[in-house]
Amino acid sequence: MRTATRRLGIVTALVIAAAGAMSVASRADDVSHLAAVHGTAPEFAGIDHWLNSPPLTMRELRGKVVLVDFWTYGCINCFHTLPHVNDWDQRYRGKGLAIIGVHTPEFPNEHVTANVKDAIARYGIHFPVAQDNEYATWNAYGNQYWPAFYLIDKKGHVVYTHVGEGDYEQTEAWIEKLLAEKD
Template identity: 40%
Template sequence: MKLREEMPEFTGVTEWVNGEVTKEELKGSPTLVHYWSISCHTCKETLPQLNDWRDRYKEQGLRVISVHMPRSEKDMETGPVKEAIQQYELIHPVAIDNSYKLVDAYENQYVPAYYVFDKEQKLRHYQAGEKGLKMLEKRLDRVLTTGEAEQ
């Protein structure tokens, strides 16, 4: 995805955990879409940070949606994914994307990956991997305070 592109629809999801979300429901809310995989060690290490942002920015209207992207056939087993969702306290909506419909819509190749959308559902920042979490936090702050991630 390119900056300022519109958020894709959440269609073709294999299963939702913690409630289904539609693009329509997210209108007017800044949104962080987070890709992760159960077989990704780095993903698991960054989940506490994701939960912190979810809780810290809730008052400012941030919505967090996680997408589980399987990296192998074993990752497609929904039981262990659901156990990890519970273990890591992912209480926000989580899409299990075993058919790669969201992966394709977002043109996502990496986990963890983070997509920050503004209130108008335009992509304002993209970050992949663990290295840029501080930069991602700055972009989140900017989108929540000014509505834009860029100056």
């Protein structure tokens, strides 16, 4: 029942988040307006393991555009977003984009680091992945859904969020806009 309720909640959240993201983005003349709406990005908290990277902090990532991607390998919607996320990593990493996957498990088998490593290899993920088994980073962001993107500007402010699949062109446009901004 918990899973069915959570999945039903995801559908509802997708509709609400899509409308909310569109309305915030359409009202914004510049990124500073969105930073005021969303606030400073929380630090990564309670990470069990860092995969593909040594431990990272938001402070260390200042000066880069950061895409925090909450996902879990058993989520079909997350699986569908990964080709886009992998493509952004490949195309924009050298231009200042840092993608951090935050793997927050839904089911017991998703807590196992070896399973997460297998999924990372299977999906061709080369960006850092933080294993958030205790939901500490998930809770710090106030996140409730898989997948969820939080796009953070060079100053460390969350300026764009998206829940679920889709709107890849809009997300990429925000990435390009933020990368083009002066430091």
